[in-house]
Amino acid sequence: MDFPRAGHGVCSAPAKGDGESWPRAPCGKFLWQADLLDSRRGAILIRLVSELTGTDLALWVARAQKLNVVRDGDQSNGLWIVYFPNGFCSSFGEHGYRPDLNWEHGGPLIEKYEIGFGILQGIAPKDETDIVRWRCCGWHARVLAGADGGPRKEGATPLIAAMRALVASVYGKNVPDEVAP
Numbered sequence: 001m002d003f004p005r006a007g008h009g010v011c012s013a014p015a016k017g018d019g020e021s022w023p024r025a026p027c028g029k030f031l032w033q034a035d036l037l038d039s040r041r042g043a044i045l046i047r048l049v050s051e052l053t054g055t056d057l058a059l060w061v062a063r064a065q066k067l068n069v070v071r072d073g074d075q076s077n078g079l080w081i082v083y084f085p086n087g088f089c090s091s092f093g094e095h096g097y098r099p100d101l102n103w104e105h106g107g108p109l110i111e112k113y114e115i116g117f118g119i120l121q122g123i124a125p126k127d128e129t130d131i132v133r134w135r136c137c138g139w140h141a142r143v144l145a146g147a148d149g150g151p152r153k154e155g156a157t158p159l160i161a162a163m164r165a166l167v168a169s170v171y172g173k174n175v176p177d178e179v180a181p
Contacts, residue, residue, distance in 0.1 A: 060171070064171065120154060122135055
């Protein structure tokens, strides 16, 4: 799904459909005000890939790999199940498929998609020696394969940053925030 690109200055938002229009917003922060849309009207809500965490991130990593992902049970309390080509299936729970937490799941994806990552550094508070020290503030990653590679994404751990980079390389900055796949 393509979303409008922000320009410079101030953007006019489209009308909501019932005669009222969205407030004007600086273009750098304008995302169609999608977080304010009411899903009962059939609007598609979006989420930033840079904000995906936990099982949501694992779900989108599975989708980025084009794995079969289905909901087992009803929409409110059913589990998401991912089916792998080798016949194995797993849920996205704490002990299930979690490429953002488990190196056995995420490590092979880093190799397969040629994801590079590095440390985000910051200056640590000075101690009594008054020596400036660097500390790790997080991680950044991007898919290196392909003509342009992929966008750089950040995370608290190397796996989170790498999995966000994988999702962003397939879907861009945003993914639909939907109830069903």
